[in-house]
Amino acid sequence: MNEPRKSLAIEAPYEAGRISRFIADQVIHRFRRRGAVVGLSGGVDSALVAALCVKALGPERVLGLIMPEKESSQASEPLAMEQAAVLGILTERVDLTPVLTALGAYEQKCRVLQGLCPEYDPDTDRTKITLPPRLLEQDRVNYYSLTVEKPDGSRHSSRVGPDDLREIAAAQNLKQRNRMIQLYHRAEKLHYVVAGTTNRSEFVQGFFVKHGDGAVDIEPIAHLYKTQVFELARHVGVIEAIVQRQPSPDTWSGGVTDEEFYFRIPYDQLDLLLSAWGEGVPAEEAARELGLSAAQAARAFREFEARRRATWHLRVAPPSLLEPWPQSVMEAT
């Protein structure tokens, strides 16, 4: 029987070296490109990937693309700029607000939100959607609640129905998909690769946007759980203000954390549970080792399995009737 891990600690210097060699090998020998472009969000994942790209390729071969939009946190852009300055890389800034406006992303979302909360004013109010909190403490099905916060601090909350949720998601995902367009535009112009920033916790649970932040050339940290990302980020010198930030998708003006928006479990517990689940450890065994009740671990495992099932298509090439070609034809040597 597999044993659950009580710690996901990594040997940071070794891991930094391993990943930087991977990046250099992929960029130079496999893709045969000159460098890498990273979408710098002001969060820890992209800061870490940028730092590892610098270690692999040198600062002159890394471009940080900063892509705020009007619902981004005001703190994100200055942090991204500060991190880029520490790394000594060039940056470019693209405000996505005009293109998202032209695509109707804000207008579509506003229409749905006003249907749920007629008093909602997009010019003054802050909004977010959240799942029921504390999955380990309470057995609730996943449903999103919209919170509208007025300038006077008053809050209105309402449950989001399935059609509204799909329309909100479709509008919101335009953000990540337009970031992908911008990243590939720079990458092709410079003969660079697009370096992805999805970590293992996000990857296995499908917490990324198909053809959005999931559309990249290489995924340097897809094997690291979020807690390991924090550890490695400290080792490679990611600025402390970024390491200390609450992880967030940064797509809602009300500021929502990854835990509130998607996982429902704090990252330290989430990663240990995900690791045990991924390694086939029985829920009862994981519960014993992690100091949880069997019911709590079983609930977490059920959630992981449901998300795995719902998001399988994010992790594979599009299904087709194309017969498998020899590897020598499909891949570079």
Place this chain on the structure above:
Amino acid sequence: MRDIVTQFICEAFPAGAQGRRIEGDTSLLESGLIDSTGVLELVEFLESRFGISVDDADLVPENLDSIDRICRFLARKGAGAAPADGPARASGRLSG
């Protein structure tokens, strides 16, 4: 009531139900018959079809994760008998 719920699940989530017998105690979520968005669709259906109001506090697997549980939940909510013009079907199996 049971037949109406079963028919809705079979028709609204055909990929999950196809070729399977949905027993009264089959877990709708764990079996993959419905996903989390599907639960919201189920809730909307229960509200509109049976004229009940499902509160946030009601959104627990205990109330919604099997046909037996849904029927008990509807009974507790006072949903009573289905309207006379409602659809009804005896079997929970979809033929294909």
